[in-house]
Amino acid sequence: MKEQKILIIGGVAGGTKTAAKLKRENSNLDVTIITRDEYISYAGCGLPYYVGGVIEDKGELVVKTPEDFKLITGVDVFIKHEAIEINREEKTVKVKVLTTGETKDFHYDKLVLATGASPFIPPIEGRELDGVFSLRKVEDALAIRELVESGKIKKGVVIGGGFIGLETAENLFEKGIEVTLIELAPHILPGFDEEIALYAQNYMREKGVNILTSERAVGIKGTAEVEGVVTDKRELEADLVIMSVGVKPNVELAKDIGVDIGVTGAIKVNENMETNISDIYAVGDCAESINLITGKPAWYPMGSTANKMGRIAGININDLKEKDSLKGVLGTTIVKLFGLNAGKTGLSEAAAIKEGYNPISVLVPGNDRAHYYPGYRMILTKLIADRDSHRVLGAQVIGEGVVDKPIDVIATAITLGAKVEDLEKLDLAYAPPFSMAMSTTILAANVIINKLKGKVETISPLELKNRKDEVVILDIRDEASHRISSIPNSVNIFSEDLYMRGKELDRDKETVILCKIGKNAYLSYLKLKEMGFKNVKVLEGGITAYPYEIV
DSSP: OOOOEEEEEOOHHHHHHHHHHHHHHOTTSEEEEEOSSSOSEEOGGGHHHHHTTSSOOGGGTEEEOHHHHHHHHOOEEETTEEEEEEETTTTEEEEEETTTOOEEEEEOSEEEEOOOEEEOOOOOBTTTSBTEEEOSSHHHHHHHHHHHHTTOOOEEEEEOOSHHHHHHHHHHHHTTOEEEEEESSSSSSTTSOHHHHHHHHHHHHHHTOEEEESOOEEEEEESSBEEEEEESSOEEEOSEEEEOSOEEEOOHHHHHTTOOBOTTSSBOOOTTSBOSSTTEEEOGGGBOEEBTTTOSEEOOOOHHHHHHHHHHHHHHTTTOSSOOOOOOBOOOEEEEETTEEEEEEEOOHHHHHHTTOOEEEEEEEEESSOTTSTTOOEEEEEEEEETTTOBEEEEEEEESSOOHHHHHHHHHHHHTTOBHHHHHTOOOOOOTTTOOSSOHHHHHHHHHHHHHTTSOOEEOHHHHHHHTTTSEEEEOSOHHHHHHSOOTTOEEOOGGGHHHHGGGSOTTSOEEEEOSSSHHHHHHHHHHHHTTOOSEEEETTGGGGOOSOOO
16 A cells, blocks of 8 residues: 655754644654754744753754654654745645755645744834844744843843843843833733733732833834834833744744645644645644634634644544544643733633623632642633523633642633533642632632622722722721722721711712722621621722722
């Protein structure tokens, strides 16, 4: 029987995972990877940490060399070979050898497009100057670190407040560089809700990173080397500029031969990773996914998703009787910013509204372990559910404590179609070094259930910010705490004095009660209800979770 030739264009996560799985499923396959890059398998998410020296040796970034990969898997790898044209009728790919300029044809029986994504570079003047970089490949990280370690860089500007931009800002700052980060949106961490994103933003500012939001970079100054950045509001000095405004899927090859491009701009594939053209598959950052909640196309250029896609393509290309499939993903993500951790899964509240759901959410602070166990840290959970079906839609968790565990628990719950009542009853591991007796995830589910049952009315920090002139803000902490930090124009009545001093409040106005984290505010809410107050709400997360102006 003739050996099937499988040709994969691109490496990194999707391409190499597909190749390795193909050979594990069927060692007789003739599998070849061609890539224009020098490195076929590297830790792209680790690049900012190499720049900062957290990862010391560049060898730690390279998962496998072409020689290692060939030895372990039997896959032929051709680096610095750029695919420039696909002939779908002849089933050939014309390839340019970048080291010599010659071209040659590779034949295939089945083709896998793992062409990845490229950094989006805004078309601004000065982007070609020395000292202006993106951070997408190993070569980028090597060049940036060499420049940083030369001692010439005093001021750096990072353009873009997504994960890579934020991680790069942190690592440059840790190397003693004065860092300014520019973000066009009103807050960093796109995809997170405002209250959570601002919590991270305030934290990074306190650490010393200058963050400018709602601001656009319009040009880069310099002659041969970068000297500064011009925004629509100011000019900034800079010896180094990192462009991190996002990536775009590499779909040109696919588009040229009639492969369908999806609504996200990435290659449209079915759940088996097949394109609309027979014998052509697509995986990784160039390919679309399906959002597991909405069922709509989504694009998540992440290594975790690329690996899943590659495994499924590797199984299905072998024409096994039982096909494997990827029904959808949630876009689960996590980031470390200095000592702060932030993770999300599923839909944000803003996205849920946009998708037509009727969301209900809560913001609940808690500890990542028992409060009496040394080393515990606070984490803040935002849980989002559908008010009509009670289905869990998403979550965001932020804090200096452990956030990956609750995010993974909630991602699992969403995948299995859980309602908040299911989340409330989860039998999660407990011991003082690992969790509170009632975990933050269960606490958040309990609060949502109380809201759904009408046992408590709450208001989010964002809602309060937008309505603070219309309501009475009642701070029920002790007087000393109120003097140290408080929301402007709040009234301070200690919770124990409410029965005596409640008459000082205007019953005709809506009253918003706050404490440190929300628990005591709920008890005071019950008191005011008992006293006949009709229009009372609890500020979710208390002063701890309020990310706006504090005096």
